[in-house]
Amino acid sequence: MKANKAAERKKKKNTGWNRFYLFRLFARFFIACYFFGIYLTNRELLDISGFPKWAGLYILAGIILIDFILRFIPLKNHPMGMKKHLKREFLPSLAYKNDPTLTVEDYKEIKKMDRQLLKGCLFYFGITAVFYVLYFLKIFGVPEMLLVMLAYWVGDMICVNLFCPFKLIMKNRCCTNCRIYNWDAFFLVFPLAVVPGLLTWVLLLVAIAYTFLWELNFRMHPERFLERTNMAIRCERCRKDLCPVKRKVFLKACFGRGTEDKREKKVPKR
Numbered sequence: 001m002k003a004n005k006a007a008e009r010k011k012k013k014n015t016g017w018n019r020f021y022l023f024r025l026f027a028r029f030f031i032a033c034y035f036f037g038i039y040l041t042n043r044e045l046l047d048i049s050g051f052p053k054w055a056g057l058y059i060l061a062g063i064i065l066i067d068f069i070l071r072f073i074p075l076k077n078h079p080m081g082m083k084k085h086l087k088r089e090f091l092p093s094l095a096y097k098n099d100p101t102l103t104v105e106d107y108k109e110i111k112k113m114d115r116q117l118l119k120g121c122l123f124y125f126g127i128t129a130v131f132y133v134l135y136f137l138k139i140f141g142v143p144e145m146l147l148v149m150l151a152y153w154v155g156d157m158i159c160v161n162l163f164c165p166f167k168l169i170m171k172n173r174c175c176t177n178c179r180i181y182n183w184d185a186f187f188l189v190f191p192l193a194v195v196p197g198l199l200t201w202v203l204l205l206v207a208i209a210y211t212f213l214w215e216l217n218f219r220m221h222p223e224r225f226l227e228r229t230n231m232a233i234r235c236e237r238c239r240k241d242l243c244p245v246k247r248k249v250f251l252k253a254c255f256g257r258g259t260e261d262k263r264e265k266k267v268p269k270r
Contacts, residue, residue: 025157031060032150039143046143049197061199064153068185068206072213081176084233085217090224091232102223110222116170116179123169124187135194148191156184176233179225182214 045054083089131148134140172178185207192200223229
């Protein structure tokens with residue numbers, strides 16, 4: 001009985017977390033739509049270079065900056081993929097406790113992760129380079145580059161909630177063991193790197209600092225990124241239903257459709 005109640009509480013907690021992520025997706029989408037509406041009516045307001053005159057740009061930058069700063073704080077509700085590089089979140093496996101050295105297979109896995117990083121970066125920078133070319137050819141201006149950033153902002157939540165193209169390219173299992181999970185801050189603001197201004201510089205500096213912290217931990221403490229040595233990033237310890245395996249279930253639950261499989265087993269007639 002107690003086990004059933006505990007499972008039910010866990011189910012409600014996970015569903016609540018998933019709804020929070022869906023809320024973030026829709027909130028970002030509507031904010032992006034609002035700024036696109038501003039672009040259609042008065043695109044000069046979206047000039048984020050120098051010291052912007054429109055207060056809406058400061059509010060948008062403030063929302064993104066707060067999200068970046070909160071990443072430096074190891075909050076309990078942060079997903080494991082975001083905080084697995086931290087010492088306090090490291091849960092060494094029994095094998096690693098008995099022998100705290102990396103094996104040959106571990107080093108192969110590290111090299112595989114580096115290849116995943118390279119593939120992910122090539123994919124991202126390849127797409128972003130197209131917008132850079134359009135900007136330098138003066139086909140795109142500062143407002144268009146801001147819209148590109150907003151598209152990436154919404155796309156980040158789409159990757160978490162619905163579909164992640166990086167997973168197909170990098171061949172990783174899910175967000176928790178993703179090599180570039182915390183690169184998203186830098187990926188988000190990189191389209192604005194060609195736009196000199198107060199807000200763009202602040203966002204870029206914070207994003208670069210956070211990405212550097214992530215990479216520094218990966219080089220100094222690779223055991224925190226390996227499933228063999230870190231039990232915290234294994235499937236059986238996952239507390240969030242954000243992986244592809246559970247995605248259909250949590251989407252049904254979040255939209256109130258229940259978690260039952262439509263293909264119910266037929267009860268044999270007596």
